[in-house]
Amino acid sequence: MRHYAILRLLLAGFLLYFAWPVIPYANTVPEMIFWGGWLGFLILVVGANLATFLQMTKPPIMEQQEQERRHSHNY
Numbered sequence: 001m002r003h004y005a006i007l008r009l010l011l012a013g014f015l016l017y018f019a020w021p022v023i024p025y026a027n028t029v030p031e032m033i034f035w036g037g038w039l040g041f042l043i044l045v046v047g048a049n050l051a052t053f054l055q056m057t058k059p060p061i062m063e064q065q066e067q068e069r070r071h072s073h074n075y
Helices: 002-019 029-053 061-073
Strands: none
């Protein structure tokens, strides 16, 4: 289900679009830690969804079952 990976990538890009202007205004240490963690998590999400989209890994289990059901109906 590549369209789920595309939707998650679009959502991550949408959230980054709103967060990017605010990130440079982080002045205190807790703000910097928060934005650093947020950007780190964003990179993990984008990387995992790119791997799924490019079929470098198997899709999540819920999406695999859907593919198997569709595949079994074709026979």
